[in-house]
Amino acid sequence: MPHVPGTQETAVKLVGVNKWYGKFQVLRNLNLSVARGERIVVCGPSGSGKSTMIRCINGLEEHQEGRILVDGTELTDDGKIGDAIRREVGMVFQHFNLFPHLTILENCTLAPMKVRGLSKAEAEEVAMHYLTRVRIPDQAGKYPGALSGGQQQRVAIARALCMKPKIMLFDEPTSALDPEMVKEVLDTMVGLAGDGMTMLCVTHEMGFARQVADRVIFMDKGEIVEEAPPAEFFDNPKNERSRQFLAQILH
Amino acid sequence: MELNFDDVTRYGALLIEGSIFTVVVCVAAGLVGLCLAILFAEGQRRAARALRILIRAYVEFIRNTPFIVQLFFIFFGLPSAGVKIDANTAAFLALTLNVSAYFTEIVRGALETTPKGQYEAGAALGLRPRQVFFHVVLRPALAKVWPALVSQFTLVFLGSAAMSQISAEDLTFAGQFIQSRTFRAFEVYIVVTLIYAGLALAIRSLLLLSGGRLFPWLRGAR
Ligand SMILES: Nc1ncnc2c1ncn2[C@@H]1O[C@H](COP(=O)(O)OP(=O)(O)OP(=O)(O)O)[C@@H](O)[C@H]1O
Ligand SMILES: [Mg+2]
Numbered sequence: 001m002p003h004v005p006g007t008q009e010t011a012v013k014l015v016g017v018n019k020w021y022g023k024f025q026v027l028r029n030l031n032l033s034v035a036r037g038e039r040i041v042v043c044g045p046s047g048s049g050k051s052t053m054i055r056c057i058n059g060l061e062e063h064q065e066g067r068i069l070v071d072g073t074e075l076t077d078d079g080k081i082g083d084a085i086r087r088e089v090g091m092v093f094q095h096f097n098l099f100p101h102l103t104i105l106e107n108c109t110l111a112p113m114k115v116r117g118l119s120k121a122e123a124e125e126v127a128m129h130y131l132t133r134v135r136i137p138d139q140a141g142k143y144p145g146a147l148s149g150g151q152q153q154r155v156a157i158a159r160a161l162c163m164k165p166k167i168m169l170f171d172e173p174t175s176a177l178d179p180e181m182v183k184e185v186l187d188t189m190v191g192l193a194g195d196g197m198t199m200l201c202v203t204h205e206m207g208f209a210r211q212v213a214d215r216v217i218f219m220d221k222g223e224i225v226e227e228a229p230p231a232e233f234f235d236n237p238k239n240e241r242s243r244q245f246l247a248q249i250l251h
Numbered sequence: 252m253e254l255n256f257d258d259v260t261r262y263g264a265l266l267i268e269g270s271i272f273t274v275v276v277c278v279a280a281g282l283v284g285l286c287l288a289i290l291f292a293e294g295q296r297r298a299a300r301a302l303r304i305l306i307r308a309y310v311e312f313i314r315n316t317p318f319i320v321q322l323f324f325i326f327f328g329l330p331s332a333g334v335k336i337d338a339n340t341a342a343f344l345a346l347t348l349n350v351s352a353y354f355t356e357i358v359r360g361a362l363e364t365t366p367k368g369q370y371e372a373g374a375a376l377g378l379r380p381r382q383v384f385f386h387v388v389l390r391p392a393l394a395k396v397w398p399a400l401v402s403q404f405t406l407v408f409l410g411s412a413a414m415s416q417i418s419a420e421d422l423t424f425a426g427q428f429i430q431s432r433t434f435r436a437f438e439v440y441i442v443v444t445l446i447y448a449g450l451a452l453a454i455r456s457l458l459l460l461s462g463g464r465l466f467p468w469l470r471g472a473r
Contacts, residue, residue: 093368
């Protein structure tokens with residue numbers, strides 16, 4: 001089901017991005033343009049820089065060379081711009097990173113209240129809306145520790161959505177989950193994709209990629225090696241490294 | 252040997268007053284000390300280098316000198332620097348500084364165990380570092396070291412007996428006073444000892460119990 005983005009406006013743009021950890025270059029000349037409403041799946045071997053790229057997009061990591069534009073605004077060293085951009089970009093982590101001392105509802109209302117300035121009542125209304133969307137409104141009063149991994153990850157998705165982000169980043173959202181919980185999280189993400197959310201998702205869930213991705217990006221050794229629609233990438237990879245990688249994950 | 256508590260009971264009111272003062276000054280010092288410790292601990296991780304060194308020096312100085320010397324230092328030192336201070340205030344000040352240094356070490360250790368993901372999740376939601384600290388990091392960190400804080404507080408509470416040496420009107424001071432009037436040293440200190448033991452146990456249990464209220468998410472998890 002290939003998706004044609006409604007507009008060709010650019011949500012995220014990377015131009016010649018380079019990044020080093022000390023002398024080690026993690027990102028090499030990344031060029032990428034993500035249209036509004038586009039769904040990108042990023043895959044590649046461990047250590048290839050997928051997380052680093054995603055984390056640069058919401059300013060959790062700094063890049064040293066090149067430009068990153070989010071929603072038309074360039075990420076610079078200016079902390080204020082970083083804050084402004086992070087508000088528009090939601091992120092879901094591999095290990096959920098819910099706040100253990102806050103209830104599910106409070107996890108979802110904290111940032112809207114402190115960052116967006118919503119009243120408690122407004123924030124709770126938004127939170128319940130998204131908790132219903134991810135199908136766990138009945139857990140709102142519990143603490144994260146009382147929830148299963150799959151439920152926690154769905155809460156993490158709802159928590160990010162409560163900030164009404166324009167772009168959602170996912171960094172291996174299902175790889176810390178027990179197999180039986182992967183589907184509930186992927187279903188939530190498929191639903192989100194159906195709403196037209198711009199998504200960049202690091203995942204090795206090939207079924208998900210085939211179902212929702214407009215493009216698959218394959219990274220290796222800090223480079224974007226191949227970029228293609230999922231059907232093309234999985235069935236007919238052009239690059240030798242992509243082929244090796246696919247052979248490995250498909251056993 | 253015959254024990255006679257009649258003389259001691261005549262001074263019961265003094266013992267009660269002394270006990271109340273001991274508890275109030277220690278609890279107040281504990282609360283203020285904890286607030287300072289939170290600032291110092293976070294300061295030691297994030298503040299400018301000069302400030303970090305200053306905090307470090309302060310903590311080490313306090314932890315490597317006897318409490319009673321700190322007490323004298325403040326009570327006799329401040330007046331010669333031109334600051335007038337009475338014994339009770341000096342005692343409160345010394346206790347606060349003392350407890351804050353020990354608490355700083357405990358809180359700092361707790362902050363260090365905060366998973367990186369918590370900071371990242373906070374930042375990714377657009378929270379500023381200060382908001383992440385106060386709304387995300389702090390409470391789980393305190394919860395983790397609550398028993399250690401309570402133990403340390405109990406030690407400070409018992410050590411507070413030293414403040415009688417500058418004639419702050421605490422429980423030990425009351426004991427010394429009654430003893431000097433009645434010459435019933437043994438009886439007086441039996442009573443004083445029992446009061447200390449009772450108070451220490453009560454405070455410790457109360458604080459440990461209140462941990463359940465302060466940190467409700469841990470209920471059932473432990
Ligand atoms: N803070 C850091 N300091 C130094 N090196 C780092 C740091 N973070 C990541 N790296 C290195 O950068 C490289 C890319 O890391 P990254 O986490 O982006 O890879 P990844 O593609 O997400 O891998 P994985 O599939 O294992 O999550 C790795 O070699 C890693 O060791
Ligand atoms: Mg990664």
